[in-house]
Amino acid sequence: MARTRILIRLIFVLPLSLLHCVSSQTVQVSAQVGGAATLPCDAPTLKGVPLESLYISWRLDDRVVFEFEGKSRKSISTLQSEAELPKKAEGDFSLSLKKVTLAEKGTYECYIKEGSKPQNFFQKVILSVSALPTGSPTETSQSGIVTATTEAPPELRNEYSQNGIVIALVVILVLLVMLVAAGSLWYIRSKREIPARCMCLKTAVEEPSPEDEPMRSRGN
Numbered sequence: 001m002a003r004t005r006i007l008i009r010l011i012f013v014l015p016l017s018l019l020h021c022v023s024s025q026t027v028q029v030s031a032q033v034g035g036a037a038t039l040p041c042d043a044p045t046l047k048g049v050p051l052e053s054l055y056i057s058w059r060l061d062d063r064v065v066f067e068f069e070g071k072s073r074k075s076i077s078t079l080q081s082e083a084e085l086p087k088k089a090e091g092d093f094s095l096s097l098k099k100v101t102l103a104e105k106g107t108y109e110c111y112i113k114e115g116s117k118p119q120n121f122f123q124k125v126i127l128s129v130s131a132l133p134t135g136s137p138t139e140t141s142q143s144g145i146v147t148a149t150t151e152a153p154p155e156l157r158n159e160y161s162q163n164g165i166v167i168a169l170v171v172i173l174v175l176l177v178m179l180v181a182a183g184s185l186w187y188i189r190s191k192r193e194i195p196a197r198c199m200c201l202k203t204a205v206e207e208p209s210p211e212d213e214p215m216r217s218r219g220n
Helices: 002-023 155-206 211-219
Strands: 026-034 036-039 054-060 062-070 072-079 082-084 097-099 106-114 121-130
Touching: 026 036, 036 121, 072 082
Parallel strands: 026 121
Antiparallel strands: 036 097, 054 062, 054 106, 062 072, 082 097, 106 121
């Protein structure tokens, strides 16, 4: 029974932990100078938690550039662009940037602290910023600068392919673990059923049938 429980835990707990690792992969975001960008940070476990008990911070290359204190409802930003969180968080603590500059490209990390609990890391985002080409038809408009996304540079494309390989390997590992666990459960159950079947066969052989009783009496 103890082995069966351990195998059942492996079947359910290990795949969930592996999928959690997959879900926390690095996100790539691209923007143009003067445009807008959204750095995603989803925290489903904090959905419904009062904003007053949270402290949210965004770091750019290991340097805190945005802070939000839930108690005071005040945010502090050292970014050149306009930065803000969603008005109603509900588990979404994405950072919205307006009028992005070249100085704001880099690796961002989202950290959230609930009350007196330790600060937790939730999301890593790589922001790439490119300048608009001179004379581009989409460079300006009556309302201002038009935003657009650009093709990811070669190093980012390489990271995309690496992330895809990691995800594929994790999925294969999950399937192998589930297959081995299912085989082990089947082996344990079959081992228990074989002795029971042997006892039934032995009892059936030893017990005389009603038709054999008259034959024995005649022989006597």
